Amino acid sequence: xxxxxxxxxxxxxxxxxxxxxxxxxxxxxxxxxxxxxxxxxxxxxxxxxxxxxxxxxxxxxxxxxxxxxxxxxxxxxxxxxxxxxxxxxxxxxxxxxxxxxxxx
Amino acid sequence: xxxxxxxxxxxxxxxxxxxxxxxxxxxxxxxxxxxxxxxxxxxxxxxxxxxxxxxxxxxxxxxxxxxxxxxxxxxxxxxxxxxxxxxxxxxxxxxxxxxxxxxxxxxxxxxxxxxxxxxxxxxxxxxxxxxxxxxxxxxxxxxxxxxxxxxxxxxxxxxxxxxxxxxxxxxxxxxxxxxxxxxxxxxxxxxxxxxxxxxxxxxxxxxxxxxxxxxxxxxxxxxxxxxxxxxxxxxxxxxxxxxxxxxxxxxxxxxxxxxxxxxxxxxxxxxxxxxxxxxxxxxxxxxxxxxxxxxxxxxxxxxxxxxxxxxxxxxxxxxxxxxxxxxxxxxxxxxxxxxxxxxxxxxxxxxxxxxxxxxxxxxxxxxxxxxxxxxxxxxxxxxxxxxxxxxxxxxxxxxxxxxxxxxxxxxxxxxxxxxxxxxxxxxxxxxxxxxxxxxxxxxxxxxxxxxxxxxxxxxxxxxxxxxxxxxxxxxxxxxxxxxxxxxxxxxxxxxxxxxxxxxxxxxxxxxxxxxxxxxxxxxxxxxxxxxxxxxxxxxxxxxxxxxxxxxx
Numbered sequence: 001x002x003x004x005x006x007x008x009x010x011x012x013x014x015x016x017x018x019x020x021x022x023x024x025x026x027x028x029x030x031x032x033x034x035x036x037x038x039x040x041x042x043x044x045x046x047x048x049x050x051x052x053x054x055x056x057x058x059x060x061x062x063x064x065x066x067x068x069x070x071x072x073x074x075x076x077x078x079x080x081x082x083x084x085x086x087x088x089x090x091x092x093x094x095x096x097x098x099x100x101x102x103x104x
Numbered sequence: 105x106x107x108x109x110x111x112x113x114x115x116x117x118x119x120x121x122x123x124x125x126x127x128x129x130x131x132x133x134x135x136x137x138x139x140x141x142x143x144x145x146x147x148x149x150x151x152x153x154x155x156x157x158x159x160x161x162x163x164x165x166x167x168x169x170x171x172x173x174x175x176x177x178x179x180x181x182x183x184x185x186x187x188x189x190x191x192x193x194x195x196x197x198x199x200x201x202x203x204x205x206x207x208x209x210x211x212x213x214x215x216x217x218x219x220x221x222x223x224x225x226x227x228x229x230x231x232x233x234x235x236x237x238x239x240x241x242x243x244x245x246x247x248x249x250x251x252x253x254x255x256x257x258x259x260x261x262x263x264x265x266x267x268x269x270x271x272x273x274x275x276x277x278x279x280x281x282x283x284x285x286x287x288x289x290x291x292x293x294x295x296x297x298x299x300x301x302x303x304x305x306x307x308x309x310x311x312x313x314x315x316x317x318x319x320x321x322x323x324x325x326x327x328x329x330x331x332x333x334x335x336x337x338x339x340x341x342x343x344x345x346x347x348x349x350x351x352x353x354x355x356x357x358x359x360x361x362x363x364x365x366x367x368x369x370x371x372x373x374x375x376x377x378x379x380x381x382x383x384x385x386x387x388x389x390x391x392x393x394x395x396x397x398x399x400x401x402x403x404x405x406x407x408x409x410x411x412x413x414x415x416x417x418x419x420x421x422x423x424x425x426x427x428x429x430x431x432x433x434x435x436x437x438x439x440x441x442x443x444x445x446x447x448x449x450x451x452x453x454x455x456x457x458x459x460x461x462x463x464x465x466x467x468x469x470x471x472x473x474x475x476x477x478x479x480x481x482x483x484x485x486x487x488x489x490x491x492x493x494x495x496x497x498x499x500x501x502x503x504x505x506x507x508x509x510x511x512x513x514x515x516x517x518x519x520x521x522x523x524x525x526x527x528x529x530x531x532x533x534x535x536x537x538x539x540x541x542x543x544x545x546x547x548x549x550x551x552x553x554x555x556x557x558x559x560x561x562x563x564x565x566x567x568x569x570x571x572x573x574x575x576x577x578x579x580x581x582x583x584x585x586x587x588x589x590x591x592x593x594x595x596x597x598x599x600x601x602x603x604x605x606x607x608x609x610x611x612x613x614x615x616x617x618x619x620x621x622x623x624x625x626x627x628x629x630x631x632x633x634x635x636x637x638x639x640x641x642x643x644x645x646x647x648x649x650x651x652x653x654x655x656x
Contacts (some may be wrong), residue, residue, distance in 0.1 A: 001646070001653040001654065001655055001656065002653065002654045002656060003652070003653055003654075004645065004651075004652040004653065004654050006651070006652070009641065009645070009647075009652040010496050012572045012640075012641065013640040013641070016640075017310070020196045020197070023192070023196055023275065023511065024192065024193075024196060027192045031185045031189055031352065031501050032352070033569060034611040035182075035185075035339075035345065035348055035352070037351070038178070038339040038340070038345070038397045039339065040312050042339070043317075043338070046318075046320045047315065047318035048318030048319055048321060049317075049318045049322075049337070050337050051323050052178070052337075052339060053178055053181070053321070053339075055180055056178065056181030056182075056184060056185055056288075056397075057173075057184060057397035058314065058394055058397070060184075060188070060189070060554055061184060061185070061188045061390050061393055061394055062390070062394070063193055064184075064188050064189055064191065064390075065188075065383070065386050065387050065388060065481055067380075068191065068192070068195055068382055068383035068386050068387075069383045070389075071195065071196065071379060071383070072376075072379045072380045072382075075359055076376060076377070079376070082414060083654075084644050084645065085644055086374065086375070086376035086642060086643075086656070087374060087376060088374065088642070088644035088655070089374060089643065091375050
């Protein structure tokens, strides 16, 4: 095992957490914020559907899906940028039956 | 029982799909405990995404949701956004970390992270209550479908479902179920999309209903205005804005806290795979959820233009069997011999099942719908049974009662508990305590009041401790159950929030209780806190004694 610089480890965590906060804020905006302002947003239309309804039926769901794929792609890139292998599997995983007994 | 062409086509489709599921289950019979619960962590993300989709999309999604949107209009969209938005909370905040912590079940994570056997037992009991409540809804849903289809009593239909679920859950375990559920996802999504695409070709001459249904919504606006009824897309006609928000939150947080969904993220090998599984899962689930409002709009439009306005003595042939079931009622109230829109009353739960008949799509599509509905109900019930069996045999029996139990014995206890739980849920489903969607909503409220706060703080706040989580789970469950009870039976409501939105109060109370009690009791041991810090980093890194190590 190799020791990792503290600053690097913290930068990694901060980067990941910032991205998650941004994704969740966008998710909140397209769902809760639209519902809270539904009446005001109903005046313009997307594909012939009033905006508040469009967002509930389609816009929010599509945004959620896109956010999850962006997260999956960006997270892999962040891992690589920091020099980690996101596909690393720990053979001595503490989740196997035998060693979970030992950890108690 | 009437044996006609429709009956034969529907039955053969159901039998053929069941043979496929059971065949897969037998082929993959689990041999080891780890395979039984988590499929050896070898399921690729794209297939795991499909399995999550099948696990997730239940009788409520498949049979009930389009009807709910049709009947409630905009207010029904809280279900669409809530049930999809939950995957954001799950994938961003919980799944990768839970995957890294690496346990078999959710109660096991809670017990080990908080170093508390009491917390694990409370969580195991909560898992059983939530999954059991949810599976009663599924079994009564499958009873409705089998009953209507085979034209036998609903009770007989429920019993057929019970036998099937008990058989393949107990035989295959998680691995059998994972591959069975991939097959079930494909069956249910094809069954759901074909009628929508056919209706779209009929009504808008476009094969892409998601892009073309705007014109139907616009036409309905004129129809509503002519009838002088409240317009389809106008918000908050059925309940307050706060009920919409509370329901949406409850469904989101409940999704992120449902044990049978979270356990799916243990079946992958890395945090990366957990993130990709979440993304694929929502894509596959989104196909159905994006189509439900289309379904709702098309069905409402056809009912308004082709059924309403026809002579009461000359209604389309499909109406009679549904009128007989009591789910559809037509009454010529003003006695003019013509059925008006206002005189037509259709129950939420039959919209999807009746639509192929309404739109005259032919026997094959109708049979396919029945097979898809069965796939939805059975796959979710199967996942729920695994969660119950894991809580009983692993968290309660192995971790608390008999820690020396051999692997064979634990598997046996797991299989017996599936059979017992399925039969018990089936007996309750013969006489269900509420409508399918209502029972399901209670399960979500309970999950958002108990597991969501416990997992969120367990992963993100290292100061949270055993007494804190015990106080949190008990407070959350009490507040949720209390609010459901008070709003249901005594009519006491806050801001117009009814029983289905109870989870928002449960989650808030649980988070506050966990924080307050944790801060007033001893902080967790350094080792425990280090374990939580370790969850910040990918699989390859390990946090120990204030240093981060890179494994090679």
